[in-house]
Amino acid sequence: MTLVLGIESSCDETAAALVTDKREILAEVVASQEVEHSPYGGVVPEIAARAHAERLAPLVERVLKDSGKTLADCNAIAATAGPGLIGGVMVGLVTAKALAMASDTPLMAINHLEGHALSPRLADEALDFPYALLLVSGGHCQILRVDGVGRYKRLATTIDDALGEAFDKTAKILGLGYPGGPAVERLAREGDPQAVPLPRPLVNSKEPHFSFAGLKSAVLRAYEAGEHTEADIAASFQQAALDCIIDRTRRALSAMEPVSALVVAGGVAANQVIRTGLEGLAGEFGLPFTAPPLPLCTDNAAMIAWAGLERVNAGYAPDPLDLKARPRWPLDPEAEPARGAGVKA
Secondary structure, three states: EEEEEEEEEEOOEEEEEEEEEEEOOOEEEEEHHHHEEEEOOOOOOHHHHHHHHHHHHHHHHHHHHHOOOOOHHHOOOEEEEEEEOHHHHHHHHHHHHHHHHHHOEEEEEHHHHHHHHHHHHHOOOOOOOOEEEEEEOOOOOOEEEEEEEOOOEEEEEEEEOOOOHHHHHHHHHOOOOOOOOHHHHHHHHOOOOOOOOOOOOOOOOOOEEEEHHHHHHHHHHHHHHHOOHHHHHHHHHHHHHHHHHHHHHHHHHHEEEEEEOOEEEOHHOOOOHHHHHHHHHHHHOOOEOOOOHHHHOOOOOOHHHHHHHHHHOOOOOOOOOOOOOOOOOOOOOOOOOOOHHHHHH
C-alpha cells in the first residue's frame, strides 16, 4: 500500500490528510478560518498565514494519530507549493520540507490546481484520461483537457475575474457575509432567476474565454437601484453565471478532441445548480459527467495527497528541498496568453 501525507494551505483552509493508493482517506482534518475573515468580507492574507502557522503542526499530528500511522509509514509527503497566497503556501511547504527532512521521506511539491484537476479520480476510479475539465474556484476559471498526470492543455481562462470571486462579491453586495458562494446559492432558492436583466459576458462570442467583471458590476447597479429583492438578484446572478459557464463549456467541447467525460472541480463545483446544468450539457455530447463529492470541491488536503500519489505512481521524481513556493503556477505554461488578467492564469 502506498501512503501519502497531504498538506494544503494555499488560501484560508488549513488541512492535512492521509490517503492511500486504494483511494482511501485514512484521516483528514480541515481547519476553517471563516471566523477570522468574516469581519472583512474576504480573506486577509496576513491573518491567513498566521492561522496556518498556528494550526498546521497540530493538524498533522492529529491525522497521524487518528490513522494510527507515523511519518515512517508514509511513502511521500505532498504539499501545495502554489499557486495561492504566498504566505500561506510558504507555511505549508516549509512544514512539509521539515517533515520530509526529519523522516527521510520524499517530498512532492503539488500545484494546487492539479490537486483540483485530479480530485475527481480520487472519488471515481472509472474516470480515465483524457477528460475535459472545468476548473472553477475563487481564483480560477479555466477549461482544460486533462491528458494525464502533469499533462494539461488549457483551452479557456478568465480574462478578468474568476467565477468564485464573482459569487463572493455578489454576497458582499447583498450583505450575505463570507464565504459568499454557499450564501448566494441558498438565497437564490427563494428568488426568480429571470427577474433581473443581467448581462452574459462573452456568450456566443468566438473568443473561448470567460469574463465576469461586467456581471459583478451589473449586480451592484441592480442592488443600488433598489427595484428588486435580494433573493431575485441572487437568483438572477446565479442564472447568468450558469448561462456563461454552459455557453463557454459547450464551445470548448465542440472544439475539443474526443474525451472520456466532462468533469467539474474547484470550490464553485459545490454549487448544485451549476452541477445540474453541466450534467445536462454533458448529456448533449453523450459524455458521462463527473464531479467530486462536496468535501473534495473546496480546498482540502486529501486532493493534494492524491495528486502526490498520482505523481508517485506516474514515475515523477521527488522534489528538492530547496524548491521555492510559487504565488502563480499555470497548469499549462505553454498556453497562449489571454487578453487582460487571463495572462496571469
